[in-house]
Amino acid sequence: MNTRRFILSCGAILCLAFGTATARADELLMARSPLAFPEAMSALQAAIKARGYTVGHVQRVDVGLSVGGFKTAEYRVVFFAKPEEIAALPTRLPELAAYLPLKIAIFAEGDTTLLTTNNPQALRQFFPRAGLDAVFERWHADVGAILDTVSRAE
Amino acid sequence: MKRWLLCTDAAIAAGLGLLILMGMAWPASAADGGAALYRLHCAACHGNNGLGGVGMPLALPDFLAVADDRYLRTTIRRGRPGRVMPAFTQLRDAEVDALVRHIRGWTTPQAKSPPLLKARAGSAIGGKPLYAQYCAACHGTQGQGGHGTGVTFSRPRDYPILAPALNNPGFLAAASDDMIKTTLARGRAGTPMVSFRDKGLSDKNLDDIVAYVRSFQKNQSPTAVPVDEPAVISRVSSYSVEDTVAKLETAFNAANMRVVRTQAYDKGYAPEGQENTKRMVVDACDFSLINEALKLDPRVGLFLPCRVIVSEQDGVVRVMSVNPKRLSVFFNNAELNEMCEHMSKTYIEVIEEALF
Numbered sequence: 001m002n003t004r005r006f007i008l009s010c011g012a013i014l015c016l017a018f019g020t021a022t023a024r025a026d027e028l029l030m031a032r033s034p035l036a037f038p039e040a041m042s043a044l045q046a047a048i049k050a051r052g053y054t055v056g057h058v059q060r061v062d063v064g065l066s067v068g069g070f071k072t073a074e075y076r077v078v079f080f081a082k083p084e085e086i087a088a089l090p091t092r093l094p095e096l097a098a099y100l101p102l103k104i105a106i107f108a109e110g111d112t113t114l115l116t117t118n119n120p121q122a123l124r125q126f127f128p129r130a131g132l133d134a135v136f137e138r139w140h141a142d143v144g145a146i147l148d149t150v151s152r153a154e
Numbered sequence: 155m156k157r158w159l160l161c162t163d164a165a166i167a168a169g170l171g172l173l174i175l176m177g178m179a180w181p182a183s184a185a186d187g188g189a190a191l192y193r194l195h196c197a198a199c200h201g202n203n204g205l206g207g208v209g210m211p212l213a214l215p216d217f218l219a220v221a222d223d224r225y226l227r228t229t230i231r232r233g234r235p236g237r238v239m240p241a242f243t244q245l246r247d248a249e250v251d252a253l254v255r256h257i258r259g260w261t262t263p264q265a266k267s268p269p270l271l272k273a274r275a276g277s278a279i280g281g282k283p284l285y286a287q288y289c290a291a292c293h294g295t296q297g298q299g300g301h302g303t304g305v306t307f308s309r310p311r312d313y314p315i316l317a318p319a320l321n322n323p324g325f326l327a328a329a330s331d332d333m334i335k336t337t338l339a340r341g342r343a344g345t346p347m348v349s350f351r352d353k354g355l356s357d358k359n360l361d362d363i364v365a366y367v368r369s370f371q372k373n374q375s376p377t378a379v380p381v382d383e384p385a386v387i388s389r390v391s392s393y394s395v396e397d398t399v400a401k402l403e404t405a406f407n408a409a410n411m412r413v414v415r416t417q418a419y420d421k422g423y424a425p426e427g428q429e430n431t432k433r434m435v436v437d438a439c440d441f442s443l444i445n446e447a448l449k450l451d452p453r454v455g456l457f458l459p460c461r462v463i464v465s466e467q468d469g470v471v472r473v474m475s476v477n478p479k480r481l482s483v484f485f486n487n488a489e490l491n492e493m494c495e496h497m498s499k500t501y502i503e504v505i506e507e508a509l510f
Contacts, residue, residue: 026240027484028453030198032207056422059437061444061455070448077455083423090419090433090465095386097419097433097463098476105455109207109306114198116453118484126385126480151193 027122031147033113037074037106040113040150044078044106047149051142053080056101074108085135093130099123102139104146115147188256191249195242204260208303208452209239210315213260216342220270220333226254228328236488237319238303238451271339273331274361281366284359288350289320297321297370301489302450315345321370334364383480387501391464391471391509398464398471399434401508406438406460409504413438414459432466440500443493450489457481457497462505473509475501 033040045055059077081101090097104117120139123132193202200206204213211217230250233241242250286295293299299319318325338360341349350360391398403413415437418429437459447454462475478501482494 026244028240030453032198032202034202054423059459061448061458070445075448075452075455077458079422081423083420086420086423087430091467094465094467094472095388095474097465098386098388098461098474101423103456105453105458107452107455109452112202112207114208114452116198116456118456118481122484151197 027119028116029119029143029147030114030116031151032109033115033150033153035113035150035153036111037108037113040115040153041076041078041106043150043153044104044115044146047146048078048080048104050149051146053082053102053142055080056086061105061107074113075105076107077103077105079103089132089135093127093132096123096127096130096132099126102143104143113150115150117143117147119143187249188252188254188259191245191253192256195245196253199238204257206315208306210318211344212257214342214344215262216337216340216344218258218261220336220340222270222330222333223254223258225328225330225333226257227251229324230254232324232327233486234319234322234324236486236491237299237322237324238485238487239324240486241324270330270332270336271357271360273335273364274357276358276361276363276365278362278365278369280358281362281364281369284355284363285366288353288355289363292317292346293320297367303452303487306452317346320367323371326368326371331364331368334367335360338363383477383498385477385480386474387477387498387505388472388474389505389509391473393471393509395432395434395464395466395471398473398508399436402436402462402464402473402504405504405507406436408507409440409500411438411440411460411500411504419463419465434464436462436464438462438504443497447490447493450493451485451487453485454490454493457494460497460501462501473505475505477501 033043035043048055055078057079059079061075061077079101080103086101090100099118102117102120104115106113106115108114120136120143123136123139196209196212198207199209200212201209205211227250229239230242230245230253233239235241245253294317297320299322300316302316320326337347338355339349339351341347341352350363355363393401399416403416406413413436415435417435418424418431419433419435421429424430438461439459444454444458447457457476457478460475462473465472465474477498478494479491479498482491
């Protein structure tokens, strides 16, 4: 092996080492917003829209919670997607319909608000031959940015 | 040509040198970034200031006084299998160290002293009745800990902190005998854990309890990881979309679940009046089940509502839903696993009843 090839190999190994260390995905993404629930809910919907998604539905999950002894009834699930993707992707991959639209659960914890969602990259495990890795990767980046925006909102 | 090669080699070498320097310099920047790492990985559960939430409070002086850096590092690395706290295997050592330093930043003068008590070899046989008398009420007869996730002030809780699972392989790997003994002796202010030395237990009693807690290591059951489960529950219907939807609604009602919504799958996304009626969604809820599930894990809303999709494509009508049993592995909550298995069975029963 000549010097140049050795240097290139070392460089490639280093790049791989740095690259793969950050490539591993957490399967469940969580964030805490310092905002109270109503403000965090508004910030979440604004962040979703800012990334080019449409909020299709907000599901209340608070029916009977107070009666059941819960201290709060502030719990929602926000469904969102890009209209062109919700139309096209289930046609291309019918079973993906079960995992769309994307959703984020948002609930109050004291004076702050927690947000959680499945990591879209986990869909790569579920549909390994779908050829949609780039889409799942983009969703992962978008969802991460949305959570980050809400967790930094003041 | 040779000169170009030499120049290129020099550039590559310089680049490589820069990469190596970045690698060498990186731990220092990670150390400085403990707060950012904490915010990214920990704050959602443990609170921005370590005061607890879904996860236990970390900023308690008595906790920081007994939890050494090895305990914190091992806990971050291994998590608590089946008890929500995930294993952060993707973090670099320098990042873990930065997190530990950040958590240590909450240490108060009170937390810095006194040193841990030294545990001596105890008798698990002698510790068993003591554990049953003094520990089992909170930590469970088999050391399984309290139910549900950690402190969540929005959720119903008997205590302001959840009793940890002492039989958890993550805890047993992280906690030293000295740490367990010291916690028994001193208690933990701000939690229901009292000083058992004040309750009259001797040093030997404490050593025996430590030995009994350590014996849980032999009886650990592996956490169920249903990774071979299909991600989607899917069946083919011999009925039309309209008839399948009607039969699903009937089947949900028969399973004591309330249908909360039947609509086009793309409603809210497609222009109004142009929705695809060949792809429908039926949402249903079992409200008592939701309440029970939320007590186990507040993140369970991600499963809600129970949603079945009916879709016609190329003349074939498919009925499908997520498979909660497959998804449960993401939650790292053993108690939730059972409920997810129940939910998967319910989905299958409802769908098969509708298609019968």
